[in-house]
Amino acid sequence: MMAAAAAAAGGFRTVEPLEYYRRFLQENCRPDGRDLGEFRTTTVNTGSITTADGSALVKLGNTTVICGIKAEFASPPVDSSNKGYIVPNVDLPPLCSSRFRPGPPGEDAQAASQFLADMIENSQVLLKEDLCIVDGKIVWVLYCDIICLDYDGNLLDACICAFLAALKNVKLPAVTVNEETGLAEVNLKEKIPLTIRKQPVATSFVLFDKLVIVDPTAEEEDLATGTLTIVTDEEGNLCSVYKPGGSALTGAKFQDCINRARARHKEVEKLMDKVVKSVKET
Template identity: 70%
Template sequence: MAAGYKTVEPLEYYRKFLKQNCRPDGRDLSEFRTTTINVGSITTADGSALVKLGNCTVICGIKAEFTSPPTDAPNKGYIVPNVDLTPLCSSRFRSGPPGEEAQVASQFIADVIETSQIIQKEDLCIQSGKLSWVLYCDLICLDYDGNLLDACVCALVAALRNVRLPSVKISEETGLAQVTLSSKSPLNVLKQPVSTSFAVFDDTYIIVDPTGEEESLATGLLTVVTDDDGKLCTIRKPGGSSLSAEKLQECISRAVSRHKEVRALLDEVLLSVKTQ
């Protein structure tokens, strides 16, 4: 009977749980799914990380290549993110050019990189006006189950912290780059932004870490990105139900506490890799 009711009236079925301050999967409204992080699993990349947020799984691989610096900023390099949503991760996606959701996610990640200043692009310059690094950050969703943005931001930060770049010098005689693969250094990751997403139901209930089903039933979505200092980097609210100033502040406070949880997990994982 319950299964039939859920199929016929999924939102009403869900509301019965919300009134009890819980969800069908057993979580309370402010509880995140189990988060796991693995780094360095792609040996052909210069940095990589795999993040699981419940069933939602995203892998990030970073490749560093040489390029000419921007003409208007000769002392900087580039960071180029791209989010890929293939049919492999969900039947809702199709093969071919990136769909709207993938494009929105890629732009969101690019905005987070800019607003949070994860790394200084000046650190990617090898020789001003001549040679810089470009970091291609490919984020591939392996299993889609809601809250894609949180998983992507976490995978990006973990992968950036895993990056090791070789020592490079420009030969004065030939003008060519001389690469020392035996001498690699980590990136100077200045900030570690964390994304926290919420779903709104009927302007009354706010839940964290929505699943794909919860996102489809919600009347509004909200994503808050904070940095190590508890400062806001980005707020994204793509329409839907409005939020009062009080409820928005509650979401921001939860995002700040979530940042501490994810940062502690990141530090623990990277420390264990370093000591292996």
């Protein structure tokens, strides 16, 4: 009997996924057992890519992303002699989900990369001036590659978490310029961490009718009538708000989302501090 009921429920979910989902929402819960305001388990590990200057692996439920940061020398921009570069890139290979195809980056990957670039600029997580080695001559360029290994929704939250954790893991060699030769000399024995100015954390929501739900799975994103991502820093300031169309939000509900994002920031900040502390102790 139980097997038959489970089969019937599975069939209903396949034929009428939205109605199936709404029946859970009426009970203020979701098919995976979470409350509407409950996040999936989040784990962070740093230093997982030994060939990178900094790296981090983040799991948000089943969604898994890895960020590797590689630093290289470059000439500064013509119009900013004392600024380095930060180049983010998000890759969504077919390996992580059947919804993504081989070939050039699709719309989702391009949108995620642009969102990350805008967030870096708006949040001032890292000042480009801090990447200057010698004014007008040599700067650091940080290539920040994020690869999704398993996609199950809420990509942006996972990407920003992995990016921030990887930044905290970066240690660059001390560099001086020989006055006689004009060449850069690298001291690999002396490693210097980056100066993290702000700690941005993303919190994503989906809209179902009049309900707002946090940390959506891929299925929830597909069924929802709209999505919203809010990025806050440790002082509660808004760094970025991303809402690509869909249902409108009332002012009261938007403010509620901001409050939830600030509360989520405190949770992620505690997790980050714990990870950084454990790395230092080892």
